[in-house]
Amino acid sequence: MKIIHLDKPICDKQRAELLFSSHLLIYTHSQSMIELLELTKVLLAKYFGKLDPVHAQQTLTKEQFLNAVSQAQLAFQQSNHMRQLFFNVLSECGVSLSQCYYDHFPLRVVPFKQQHAGIQRSAIGHHRDTWGSNIHCQQNWWAPIFNLTEERTIAFYPDYWEKPIANTTKTWCFEQYKKSRSLTKSGQNNIYPSAPVTTAKVDENNIVKVLLQPGEILNFSSAHLHASVPNSSNKTRYSIEMRTLNTADLRRKIQAPNVDNEGQKPMYSWFKNVITNNILT
Numbered sequence: 001m002k003i004i005h006l007d008k009p010i011c012d013k014q015r016a017e018l019l020f021s022s023h024l025l026i027y028t029h030s031q032s033m034i035e036l037l038e039l040t041k042v043l044l045a046k047y048f049g050k051l052d053p054v055h056a057q058q059t060l061t062k063e064q065f066l067n068a069v070s071q072a073q074l075a076f077q078q079s080n081h082m083r084q085l086f087f088n089v090l091s092e093c094g095v096s097l098s099q100c101y102y103d104h105f106p107l108r109v110v111p112f113k114q115q116h117a118g119i120q121r122s123a124i125g126h127h128r129d130t131w132g133s134n135i136h137c138q139q140n141w142w143a144p145i146f147n148l149t150e151e152r153t154i155a156f157y158p159d160y161w162e163k164p165i166a167n168t169t170k171t172w173c174f175e176q177y178k179k180s181r182s183l184t185k186s187g188q189n190n191i192y193p194s195a196p197v198t199t200a201k202v203d204e205n206n207i208v209k210v211l212l213q214p215g216e217i218l219n220f221s222s223a224h225l226h227a228s229v230p231n232s233s234n235k236t237r238y239s240i241e242m243r244t245l246n247t248a249d250l251r252r253k254i255q256a257p258n259v260d261n262e263g264q265k266p267m268y269s270w271f272k273n274v275i276t277n278n279i280l281t
């Protein structure tokens, strides 16, 4: 696994070759990403007022903080403009948008010092994003809103590119997750995980903590085992992410190796075309 910095676009074919042989790509040249960063900061200011979003956790009560976070996340998720700006980012990285399908575009928040632990556990613990979707040509895009440090970033486990880790892909069920979610009262945590999880201890010896600057975008194969570093800094982490796939990769089975995913059903219906919004079938 190499970390490759790119200051110009690459074509989808080249991207697939690099990602599905385990490399991580960091794009450093997107003007739309700079615009998106600024707009995200404006949006956060709307809900945190004069408080700095990375320190607001120190001033607000848990309830006030989580309330501001969930309002900001909802506004972000509902913004067509923000999403369109990220499509522009993809285009500036060389993605052919007509062949590109995406799932969703969340603003992720990782509080510090284990405060509010429990939120989005399966999204921040060790996992592969191909678990659950069962689509092995899937790619992840990830970008920080504020500065990162080794105590507050995303981590990869390159040994597990070829090595399996025990997990719940065989038994995890999306329908069951949805059912459990619909029965969960607001303000409570859904006890059924939102995605499969590991059931064995991950060897942390060769962990790679990736640092990138706000304005840069990390792109990796969804088959990489990764996690959010438990935030032991004194600042809240904010990042955005999207998962995509390219129809040519799907058709030609250009994809990452599957070393431990026992899920069978590809969840094509999670993905929509960037241009037409048609669901992948």
Ligand SMILES: [Fe+2]
Residues within 6 Å of the ligand: 123, 127, 128, 129, 226
């Ligand atoms: Fe992930």
